[in-house]
Amino acid sequence: MPYKLGNRAWLHGALGEFIRPHWNRTVTPGRWEIAKPHLRVLIEALARRFGEVDVYLEFSTTEQCHEKCQTAGGDDCTCSCRGEQHGGGTYWTEWRMVGEGVLIGPVGRVERHYIVRSEDVCR
Structure with a gap:
């Protein structure tokens, strides 16, 4: 979801007023970052809003x-x-x-x- 007017408010509406979504502009393309416990709820809300959502999960291994x-x-x-x-x-x-x-x-x-x-x- 791009950074634009209203999207931070939408995130708060979907996840609650106490979350702290962060727009990471240091990566290309930029991306919203949230705490891990909110991931499932956010994915479901985005899918309902846009019809579908691409989810990319990064894993590190030892x-x-x-x-x-x-x-x-x-x-x-x-x-x-x-x-x-x-x-x-x-x-x-x-x-x-x-x-x-x-x-x-x-x-x-x-x-x-x-x-x-x-x-x-x-x-």
Whole structure:
């Protein structure tokens, strides 16, 4: 969502008056940044407003993922698998099981891209 008059007010209406959305102009293109707990609510509100929204999530990794990630529920994943194994996700050929419940894989940063449409959002 671009930076323009009224969008900060819309964000407050969608997420509450106490959030502090920040417009990061140091990246190209610029982007709104919010606290992680507001992400799902914001994505759903944007999908309802615009019909669909592109979501880009960035994950960093240190090289290990644990079995607790694979059996996790909910949306929040802070594991180094970068969400690839979260909740039993698809197996990535670059990850190998070593030891008891530990996966190892590449180190670095990866970006995941999702498209969320208004019909995918519970009303």
